[in-house]
Amino acid sequence: xxxxxxxxxxxxxxxxxxxxxxxxxxxxxxxxxxxxxxxxxxxxxxxxxxxxxxxxxxxxxxxxxxxxxxxxxxxxxxxxxxxxxxxxxxxxxxxxxxxxxxxxxxxxxxxxxxxxxxxxxxxxxxxxxxxxxxxxxxxxxxxxxxxxxxxxxxxxxxxxxxxxxxxxxxxxxxxxxxxxxxxxxxxxxxxxxxxxxxxxxxxxxxxxxxxxxxxxxxxxxxxxxxxxxxxxxxxxxxxxxxxxxxxxxxxxxxxxxxxxxxxxxxxxxxxxxxxxxxxxxxxxxxxxxxxxxxxxxxxxxxxxxxxxxxxxxxxxxxxxxxxxxxxxxxxxxxxxxxxxxxxxxxxxxxxxxxxxxxxxxxxxxxxxxxxxxxxxxxxxxxxxxxxxxxxxxxxxxxxxxxxxxxxxxxxxxxxxxxxxxxxxxxxxxxxxxxxxxxxxxxxxxxxxxxxxxxxxxxxxxxxxxxxxxxxxxxxxxxxxxxxxxxxxxxxxxxxxxxxxxxxxxxxxxxxxxxxxxxxxxxxxxxxxxxxxxxxxxxxxxxxxxxxxxxxxxxxxxxxxxxxxxxxxxxxxxxxxxxxxxxxxxxxxxxxxxxxxxxxxxxxxxxxxxxxxxxxxxxxxxxxxxxxxxxxxxxxxxxxxxxxxxxxxxxxxxxxxxxxxxxxxxxxxxxxxxxxxxxxx
Amino acid sequence: xxxxxxxxxxxxxxxxxxxxxxxxxxxxxxxxxxxxxxxxxxxxxxxxxxxxxxxxxxxxxxxxxxxxxxxxxxxxxxxxxxxxxxxxxxxxxxxxxxxxxxxxxxxxxxxxxxxxxxxxxxxxxxxxxxxxxxxxxxxxxxxxxxxxxxxxxxxxxxxxxxxxxxxxxx
Ligand SMILES: Cc1cc2nc3c(=O)[nH]c(=O)nc-3n(C[C@H](O)[C@H](O)[C@H](O)COP(=O)(O)O)c2cc1C
Ligand SMILES: Cc1ncc(C[n+]2csc(CCOP(=O)(O)OP(=O)(O)O)c2C)c(N)n1
Ligand SMILES: [Mg+2]
Numbered sequence: 032x033x034x035x036x037x038x039x040x041x042x043x044x045x046x047x048x049x050x051x052x053x054x055x056x057x058x059x060x061x062x063x064x065x066x067x068x069x070x071x072x073x074x075x076x077x078x079x080x081x082x083x084x085x086x087x088x089x090x091x092x093x094x095x096x097x098x099x100x101x102x103x104x105x106x107x108x109x110x111x112x113x114x115x116x117x118x119x120x121x122x123x124x125x126x127x128x129x130x131x132x133x134x135x136x137x138x139x140x141x142x143x144x145x146x147x148x149x150x151x152x153x154x155x156x157x158x159x160x161x162x163x164x165x166x167x168x169x170x171x172x173x174x175x176x177x178x179x180x181x182x183x184x185x186x187x188x189x190x191x192x193x194x195x196x197x198x199x200x201x202x203x204x205x206x207x208x209x210x211x212x213x214x215x216x217x218x219x220x221x222x223x224x225x226x227x228x229x230x231x232x233x234x235x236x237x238x239x240x241x242x243x244x245x246x247x248x249x250x251x252x253x254x255x256x257x258x259x260x261x262x263x264x265x266x267x268x269x270x271x272x273x274x275x276x277x278x279x280x281x282x283x284x285x286x287x288x289x290x291x292x293x294x295x296x297x298x299x300x301x302x303x304x305x306x307x308x309x310x311x312x313x314x315x316x317x318x319x320x321x322x323x324x325x326x327x328x329x330x331x332x333x334x335x336x337x338x339x340x341x342x343x344x345x346x347x348x349x350x351x352x353x354x355x356x357x358x359x360x361x362x363x364x365x366x367x368x369x370x371x372x373x374x375x376x377x378x379x380x381x382x383x384x385x386x387x388x389x390x391x392x393x394x395x396x397x398x399x400x401x402x403x404x405x406x407x408x409x410x411x412x413x414x415x416x417x418x419x420x421x422x423x424x425x426x427x428x429x430x431x432x433x434x435x436x437x438x439x440x441x442x443x444x445x446x447x448x449x450x451x452x453x454x455x456x457x458x459x460x461x462x463x464x465x466x467x468x469x470x471x472x473x474x475x476x477x478x479x480x481x482x483x484x485x486x487x488x489x490x491x492x493x494x495x496x497x498x499x500x501x502x503x504x505x506x507x508x509x510x511x512x513x514x515x516x517x518x519x520x521x522x523x524x525x526x527x528x529x530x531x532x533x534x535x536x537x538x539x540x541x542x543x544x545x546x547x548x549x550x551x552x553x554x555x556x557x558x559x560x561x562x563x564x565x566x567x568x569x570x571x572x573x574x575x576x577x578x579x580x581x582x583x584x585x586x587x588x589x590x591x592x593x594x595x596x597x598x599x600x601x602x603x604x605x606x607x608x609x610x611x612x613x614x615x616x617x618x619x620x621x622x623x624x625x626x627x628x629x630x631x632x633x634x635x636x637x638x639x640x641x642x643x644x645x646x647x648x649x650x651x652x653x654x655x656x657x658x659x660x661x662x663x664x665x666x667x668x669x670x671x672x673x674x675x676x677x678x679x680x681x682x683x684x685x686x687x688x689x690x691x692x693x694x695x696x697x698x699x700x701x702x703x704x705x706x707x708x709x710x711x
Numbered sequence: 712x713x714x715x716x717x718x719x720x721x722x723x724x725x726x727x728x729x730x731x732x733x734x735x736x737x738x739x740x741x742x743x744x745x746x747x748x749x750x751x752x753x754x755x756x757x758x759x760x761x762x763x764x765x766x767x768x769x770x771x772x773x774x775x776x777x778x779x780x781x782x783x784x785x786x787x788x789x790x791x792x793x794x795x796x797x798x799x800x801x802x803x804x805x806x807x808x809x810x811x812x813x814x815x816x817x818x819x820x821x822x823x824x825x826x827x828x829x830x831x832x833x834x835x836x837x838x839x840x841x842x843x844x845x846x847x848x849x850x851x852x853x854x855x856x857x858x859x860x861x862x863x864x865x866x867x868x869x870x871x872x873x874x875x876x877x878x879x880x881x
Binding site for chain 2: 040041042231232233236250252253280282307308313316317320321
């Protein structure tokens with residue numbers, strides 16, 4: 032048990048400080064109580080999770096946060112924390128009623144999600160505990176750049192049941208990062224009592240075995256106990272650079288939110304005793320009992336607070352509503368624009384390099400070019416082994432273990448801490464190996480999806496600058512867990528670019544552009560081609576490929592094959608064979624799926640009229656379905672026949688080579704389908 | 712005869728009942744004065760030589776507010792010459808990690824400021840995981856569990872009061 036020094040007490044804390052706290056607490060509660068009225072009057076604030084009962088700890092968290100230096104991630108119940116961090120009543124209401132000037136998101140994100148990114152009060156998801164990984168990620172930057180600061184991850188006790196919260200705490204403990212995990216324990220996750228979450232009544236005690244983690248328990252209903260706990264937590268994190276977990280015992284005085292009715296699951300006795308334990312009244316009683324304030328003095332403050340709230344309310348009501356026509360803004364930031372290779376082609380001659388060499392040399396060049404680049408993943412760097420496929424070979428030796436390092440086997444952690452670290456500074460660029468194989472990326476979907484929203488949800492205030500590399504696809508006899516293509520599943524999620532090169536030069540050029548760009552890019556690597564001579568090309572040292580620019584790898588007149596990745600080579604082989612039979616086939620290598628080069632596709636379709644869409648991923652709901660529909664909608668009258676799709680079957684990819692041959696597309700299947708299409 | 716006070720919240724239910732049983736167990740020969748812990752002052756507290764404090768545990772190991780709010784005052788007092796015994800309600804089945812913690816918290820507080828603590832009890836017959844009231848394998852007061860062992864309270868009170876009769880100076 033940690034004993035915490037009593038720095039603050041009702042008898043000794045200076046009166047101005049006690050007064051400031053009382054003002055914040057009465058103002059907070061006045062807004063907390065007023066919020067439901069906005070909904071009743073149909074003004075907004077349809078989601079409100081009242082904080083009453085968490086007053087002590089929320090005040091204390093905000094009071095220990097230093098704006099623009101520390102980083103803080105609040106959760107949906109943190110209204111007083113936000114005020115105590117310095118946000119104004121008006122800002123709180125602007126978020127509540129979704130105004131264009133709402134500092135969180137300009138009305139894009141839910142109400143009761145308070146943020147002010149300029150001050151490092153980050154915009155967070157509604158997904159419970161999701162931001163725990165972001166706090167750990169930003170703390171990694173705090174440590175790397177040697178800043179005297181801490182990261183706060185603030186959340187409810189039930190969120191600690193989530194696996195990724197464990198990943199975050201494990202990471203902070205392993206990397207020795209200055210994160211303060213502030214757990215507000217109100218005994219419930221909506222209607223679920225904490226005994227249904229975990230065996231320990233104090234969930235923080237689940238983590239006592241974690242090295243380097245200090246655990247502090249406090250009474251979150253008591254201002255002084257909470258202040259002392261947070262003060263000690265901050266001191267410890269700053270002085271030692273190590274993580275701290277503060278578990279604050281709170282009560283939830285009201286229902287979970289305005290869509291919950293706690294009478295349905297809490298007894299009348301319980302609803303009454305939580306009222307008796309109201310932290311605001313306790314603080315007030317203490318101020319009076321210990322003669323720090325008179326009743327009249329406190330009433331004066333209460334009245335001033337009411338006026339303050341009225342003013343804030345008036346100003347917020349007058350603020351403009353968001354313009355719904357901006358809905359297409361901030362899906363993805365403008366990418367880096369190639370300076371020299373405007374359309375992503377080159378005429379360079381000389382020695383051919385393998386695709387893997389192209390990736391490795393580009394990574395090295397970009398890491399030399401930008402000192403604020405970082406890379407991590409599983410099996411990324413250990414002595415002479417540089418990644419499972421050697422893509423990262425030599426990088427740790429050259430750039431050091433602070434910039435290139437292994438991550439634990441925790442894919443969500445790999446992605447989530449990348450998001451978090453890139454919040455530290457716009458200049459940072461992160462490359463991660465999202466998983467050892469694309470097949471193992473699914474545990475990271477939680478962070479992937481959430482990161483895809485960041486730019487839109489923050490109204491353009493934050494975008495994770497992250498390139499996610501994934502070794503993808505089959506033809507290596509790898510079976511179900513080493514052969515998947517996942518781009519079809521990912522392509523329906525807005526906010527991330529997806530690229531899938533099939534030649535060494537395009538791989539190098541797209542990787543350079545991805546690393547130099549703002550925003551997230553999913554970089555799919557056809558692992559069967561890493562060392563394949565057919566994918567080897569000449570690569571200019573400074574090659575760049577813009578996003579959304581396809582490359583016609585072979586020109587033709589009778590049939591166009593639209594493809595990417597492994598199947599580009601199969602299409603080229605089929606085209607070669609067909610040319611010997613007198614048919615002229617064009618092959619378009621898309622290179623980028625999102626954004627998609629519709630112009631190049633439609634130009635060829637309109638000129639040629641016979642079309643095949645070929646990829647390795649499943650035909651069923653694969654990305655080809657999107658391309659095909661787009662062609663139908665935009666060039667139907669130019670078609671000489673139906674668009675033919677070739678891809679893998681709607682099954683997993685089996686291990687025995689004979690299964691692979693049945694399931695995956697190959698040159699033969701493409702050739703046969705082409706004959707049918709040409710016959711129209 | 713020295714003044715003996717029994718301090719507990721008059722608004723409480725189970726603690727108040729237990730306090731009445733304790734007073735009864737002393738019998739008519741002993742003058743035990745009930746004091747409302749909701750309205751404590753330093754003077755009132757100091758006006759007794761023997762004090763029996765009723766301190767139930769709330770919220771996973773916390774003092775109830777009426778005691779917690781008195782702590783800053785308590786910390787400023789000198790209890791040399793006072794003899795104090797503590798009883799507390801708790802629930803070992805629902806709160807086994809913090810069973811009767813408040814008794815332990817209060818015991819430590821009053822001892823730090825000079826009080827003589829009496830009324831230690833055996834921890835046998837209870838089933839729990841940890842308790843701040845457990846010091847050197849004894850409870851530093853009487854813990855009553857009206858919720859899961861209501862039938863044992865009568866005997867526990869009787870034994871405890873017998874012990875106090877010899878421990879307090881009358
Ligand atoms: C919210 C709550 C938390 C409690 N926490 C504890 C605890 O940590 N340890 C314990 O032994 N008993 C605990 N209890 C049980 C109480 O001590 C028990 O109900 C007691 O009878 C209350 O006495 P009172 O109603 O006179 O205050 C808790 C009860 C409630 C309602
Ligand atoms: C991943 C996820 N699952 C479910 C929900 C729905 N949900 C919203 S709040 C909540 C309870 C969280 O409880 P706790 O962490 O204890 O915080 P509290 O609301 O009690 O302050 C749940 C399950 C969610 N937001 N995110
Ligand atoms: Mg909760």
